[in-house]
Amino acid sequence: MHRESGKPPPTITRGALRPRIYAAVRRIPPGKVATYGQVAAFAGFARHARQVGYALNDLPSGSEVPWHRVVNARGEVSPRATPGWEEVQKDLLEQEEVYFGPHDRIDLARYGWKPRATRGV
DNA sequence: ATTCTGACTTGGG
DNA sequence: CCCCAAGCCAGAA
Numbered sequence: 458m459h460r461e462s463g464k465p466p467p468t469i470t471r472g473a474l475r476p477r478i479y480a481a482v483r484r485i486p487p488g489k490v491a492t493y494g495q496v497a498a499f500a501g502f503a504r505h506a507r508q509v510g511y512a513l514n515d516l517p518s519g520s521e522v523p524w525h526r527v528v529n530a531r532g533e534v535s536p537r538a539t540p541g542w543e544e545v546q547k548d549l550l551e552q553e554e555v556y557f558g559p560h561d562r563i564d565l566a567r568y569g570w571k572p573r574a575t576r577g578v
Numbered sequence: 579a580t581t582c583t584g585a586c587t588t589g590g591g
Numbered sequence: 592c593c594c595c596a597a598g599c600c601a602g603a604a
Contacts, residue, residue, distance in 0.1 A: 474601070493586050504599050510585035511601075527585080535585040542585090 474502065475512040482513070485526040487553045489570040490563055492530045499572055510535065525549040526570070532563040 481500040485491050491499075493506035502508065513524045525546045529535045534543040547557060555568050 472602095494588095497586085502600085504587085505601075506586040507584060507599075508586090508601055511583095512585095514585060515602095524585085529585080530587060537585050546585090 474500075474505065474508060475515065477501065478505075478509050478512045479516075479520075479522045482509075482522050482524065482527060484572070485523055485570050487523075487526075488555055488568070490526050490528050490532075490550065490555060490565070490568050491570040492532075492565070493527060493535075494530060495570065495572075496527055526553075528563060532565045532569075533561055 477500045478496060481496045482491075484499070485496075493509040494503075496509050497503060497505040500509075509527065513522070513527060516522055516524055534546045536543060547561070550563070551557070555563060557563055
């Protein structure tokens with residue numbers, strides 16, 4: 458029907474975006490990973506995948522947000538500005554039993570977070 | 579107010 | 592499979 462709730466109500470614009478994104482990321486259980494777009498969509502912001510990355514970038518050290526469980530649509534760790542950091546994320550994921558493929562790719566079909574009862578496919 | 583950037587996504591060649 | 596271009600939107604300067 459029409460457009461999915463693409464735009465949030467004017468009552469919670471700006472600033473309210475990140476808290477919501479963090480909440481969505483916190484919902485990702487250990488051993489699972491979600492894509493930026495998935496997190497954004499779950500938070501209610503379908504096209505804000507970028508903003509998710511932005512929000513995570515602003516995360517303070519020691520935050521409870523499992524930022525490492527967020528990967529790009531290809532199932533890979535998004536390349537960031539600081540080289541070497543992706544190794545950290547990869548390591549954190551492996552600690553949660555999330556293993557990478559031969560090309561540093563995660564099988565989203567297996568480790569992808571499936572919110573609600575939405576059966577795969 | 580305008581301008582630029584970015585831990586993204588999807589589509590086409 | 593890889594590479595390139597366009598779309599998208601919020602936040603900071």
